[in-house]
Amino acid sequence: MADGPKKPEGMVLDMHVHTSIGSPDSNLTPARVLEAARAVDIDGIVFAEHHADWTEEQLEHFRQESGLFACSAREWETDFGHIIALGLHSDVEAIEQARELRRLTLAEGGLLIMAHPLRFFPSMSNRLFSRQDNPSSLTPEQMAEHPVFELVDAIEVLNYACTEKENQLAQEVARVLGKPGVAGSDAHTYMEVGRCVTIFERVVGSEGELIEELRAGRFRVARRKPDGEYVLLG
Numbered sequence: 001m002a003d004g005p006k007k008p009e010g011m012v013l014d015m016h017v018h019t020s021i022g023s024p025d026s027n028l029t030p031a032r033v034l035e036a037a038r039a040v041d042i043d044g045i046v047f048a049e050h051h052a053d054w055t056e057e058q059l060e061h062f063r064q065e066s067g068l069f070a071c072s073a074r075e076w077e078t079d080f081g082h083i084i085a086l087g088l089h090s091d092v093e094a095i096e097q098a099r100e101l102r103r104l105t106l107a108e109g110g111l112l113i114m115a116h117p118l119r120f121f122p123s124m125s126n127r128l129f130s131r132q133d134n135p136s137s138l139t140p141e142q143m144a145e146h147p148v149f150e151l152v153d154a155i156e157v158l159n160y161a162c163t164e165k166e167n168q169l170a171q172e173v174a175r176v177l178g179k180p181g182v183a184g185s186d187a188h189t190y191m192e193v194g195r196c197v198t199i200f201e202r203v204v205g206s207e208g209e210l211i212e213e214l215r216a217g218r219f220r221v222a223r224r225k226p227d228g229e230y231v232l233l234g
Contacts, residue, residue, distance in 0.1 A: 005229035008222065010199040013044045013069065013210075016084065016115065016156065016184025017193060021058065022049025022074075026188040030058070033193060034066045040194035040224065044069025044204070046184070048084045048115075050077075071207040075115055076101055080148035081127035082115040084156070087211055102151040111211045113182055114152040116159045118143075118169040140172035149177055154214060157181030158221050158233060160195040171233070180214065183221035183233070195224050199232075 018026040019033055028036070037045060045068065047054050054062075054072035062070050073086045080098035087110025088101075095101045105112055120126045122135040128146050129135040149155070155174040158167050158181075174181040183196040201218040204210045213219060222230045 005225075005227060007041060008199050008220075008230050008232065010201055010220070011044065011069070011203050012042045012194075012197050012199050013046060013204070014042055014185050014187065014194050014196070015046045015113075015182050015198045016048045016075075016159065016196075017045050017187045018049060018075075019047060021054055022047070022052035023188070024051065028188065028190065028193075030062055032190055034062070034068075036187075036190045036193035037066065037068055040228070042068075042194045042197060044071075045193075046071055046073050046084075046086070046210075048073040048075045048184070050075055053089070069204055071210060080146075080151070081117065083148075083152060084113040084115050086111045086113070086214075087207060098148055098151050109208075109211070111154070111214055112152040113154045113156055114148060115156050116162050116166070116170070116186065117148075117155060117173065118166045119159070119162050121166060121169060140169065140176050143169070144173050144176040149173070149179070152179070154180045154182050156184060158183035158196040158223060159186050160184075160192055160223075161186040180217045180219075181221060181233075182214070182219070183223075197222055197224060197230075199230075 019028045073084050075084050076095050078098040085105050088105045124130045157171040182198045185192045185195045187193045199220045200213050222232045
């Protein structure tokens with residue numbers, strides 16, 4: 001029997017997964033995430049919940065049961081759209097201002113990722129450019145002037161819940177800015193886990209190492225097709 005699609009070399013992480021632990025709109029339990037991760041043969045997950053972080057006990061239980069890398073992040077809804085914070089563990093219930101999120105995250109040595117910046121563009125539902133006159137006329141260079149991009153360290157350029165055009169625009173903005181582009185599925189269901197992944201050159205064993213590798217840009221991003229084939233970006 002012929003071999004299936006080959007997994008890329010490196011450590012394959014889904015950087016954007018939601019579960020029932022901290023995201024009421026997700027039907028993924030930890031056990032179901034584990035099944036999905038094993039089914040698609042990824043190496044780890046960043047849980048970017050909407051409303052509550054995983055506790056260290058929950059993470060350690062998942063790591064022990066799965067043998068996978070796992071860390072907890074948070075997708076914050078701010079005045080400048082949705083921003084994923086890695087390494088922010090202060091007991092904060094709400095952060096509405098992106099600049100405040102930046103201040104708090106930097107104070108803890110964390111890192112910010114702009115999530116799906118061009119989702120729903122150019123409609124009024126896009127969080128960054130809905131108030132812009134004739135947003136469809138904006139060039140990537142003009143989009144890159146939005147102040148949110150000064151506050152984040154990386155941009156999500158592949159998100160399974162976005163259209164190809166929305167992802168392409170995010171990629172173009174990241175290139176204009178010279179900022180690293182990451183990928184995550186934005187999974188809320190079993191079949192979405194691992195559909196967009198970030199592939200690290202080095203093995204990541206902790207949240208600190210993950211942040212270090214993201215800052216260093218030692219990674220690639222890819223889509224994973226239903227047949228298991230990975231399509232690398234660029």
